[in-house]
Amino acid sequence: MKDTDVSQLGPQAAYEAYLAAGWFMIQRAASTGEYVFWPKVTSPTGATDLEWVEAKGTGTVYAITVNRARSGAYNVALVELDEGVRMMSTLPGVETAEIGARVTARIEDTEEGPRVVFDLAGEDAA
Amino acid sequence: MSMDSMRGKSAIVGMATAGVGEAPGFSAMELLGQAAVKAVNEAGLKMQDIDGVFAATSSHAFPTMSVVEYLGLKPRFFDGTNVGGSSFEMHLLQATLALEAGLCDAALICYGSNQRTAGGRLVSMSEPQWHETPYKPRHPITAYGLATSRHMAEFGTTREDLADVALAARGWANLNPEAFARGPLSKDEVLSARMISDPLTKSDCCLVTDGAAACVLVRADRAKDLPGKPVYFMGAGGANYHRSIVAMPDLTTTAAAESGPRAMEMAGVSQKDIDVVMLYDAFTINTILFLEDLGFCPKGEGGRFVRDGRIAPGGELAVNTNGGGLSCVHPGMYGLFLIAEAVAQIRGEAGERQQDNCNIALCHGNGGTLSSQCTAILGSEAAL
DSSP: OOSOOOTTSOHHHHHHHHHHTTOOEEEEETTTOOEESSOOSSOTTSOOOEEEEEOOOEEEEEEEEEEEETTEEEEEEEEEETTSOEEEEOOTTSSOOOTTOEEEEEEEEETTEEEEEEEEOGGGGO | OOGGGGTTSEEEEEEEEEEEEOOTTOOHHHHHHHHHHHHHHHTTOOGGGOOEEEEOOSSOSSHHHHHHHHHTOOOSEEEOOOBTBTHHHHHHHHHHHHHHTTSOSSEEEEEEEOHHHHTSSOOOOOOOOTTTGGGOOOTTHHHHHHHHHHHHHHHOOOHHHHHHHHHHHHHHHTTOTTOSSOSOOOHHHHHTSOEEETTEEGGGBOOOOEEEEEEEEEEHHHHTTSSSOOEEEEEEEEEOOOSSGGGOSOTTOOTHHHHHHHHHHHHTOOGGGOSEEEEOOSBHHHHHHHHHHTTSSOTTOHHHHTGGGTTSTTSSSOBOTTOHHHHTOOSSOOHHHHHHHHHHHHHTOOGGGOOTTOOEEEEEEEETTTTEEEEEEEEOGGGO
16 A cells, blocks of 8 residues: 555545645445545445555546636546546646547646646547 | 325415515515515415424525524424525425424425625535535536536537527516516527536526525415415425535436436326426526436437427427526526416416416426436316
């Protein structure tokens, strides 16, 4: 397991501690194999033996919108990770993307702290 | 107690709105109070007769407490369930259960908002979701934009289809003197409106208005002795799977696919029996999603279904006959206004927009980000 000590932290704080240390971690239930995101104390089927595993970091754009504020535009996407769970994120390198586009995760540092963002991958990046 | 044992057991005997559109100089509770006073008067009751209170607003942490004090009530039963704009369809079910159980004898369901004149923006007590915050979603339109993007990608729904929803709503609003947004509207105007959250433009968004509404329910046997024409509770049901849009299992199918059948089973009706369909249109995509999920057209066909004025005045299906949240009124939580229009149609008091022989109306409330879905069915005495 990654050398960040999260043993005394709840799932949200543990996720954020991992992120601060440079790791994109998600939960998996040892007994059922279910992946869980966002982090919780139980899986949807009730499994509580949740372990932290490093996300593969690959996924697909499930849905995407572009917020067009007067101060500028940025996209907000739902990305389906290859582990089967979905998260809100953004693709900072592009205005928008096709639904179904393949993406790769990276951790981006912002003024408000680190966050997981995605870039187009493979042929979709062309 | 079986599901259908609630059918026809309660009736709305007073219904009123106040401050629809703009009501400068009045607080949310003052508007709510005006609607409550009118509804109780119309029911032929005294305020002191109200012994059950059901309320939700976007500006009161403890809405039933605030309502009770403001109106000088001493209720035996109260319930402040807040499932966003769908709260009031759920309150219809809970009020009926409480009345039938003898926990109260006269139930007041009420809501009020002055969000337009107070600031001109959506007022919400909705707390940020920590796993969304780093991406700066704009609540609630980001979620609806995401759902729309998915519907377009899966089913080929177009911006023109969304525009047809907005145009139908305006067509109905033009028949409703109470509607806030009236006047001609062309498809070009709708399609060229400012993009806010792709693919949703300003024309795809509901209004930001003031407004209050209230209704009074009693047991059906008592309703016959009161002055107004009773509008009977026939059935209701809720369904809810998520809070944040990230946790919605399928962005193109809402929990209305469960709440609708639940309500229709209790009411003993099917889609073909329904004369007026009131759908919570916070955004144009809502109307399309709910027409599909409630079984008025197959999944994925909603965009094609609304074309060519099918849900506009004179169309095949009377949808959102008041002009909807898009063109009539949307003070933040719209659900009680769906009920107000259903009551007006069933009583035959809907003026120019009145549907012939309107006996059964469906009200579908939506709360959060396509989260809570609550369907209620109301009917005339002839429908029972």
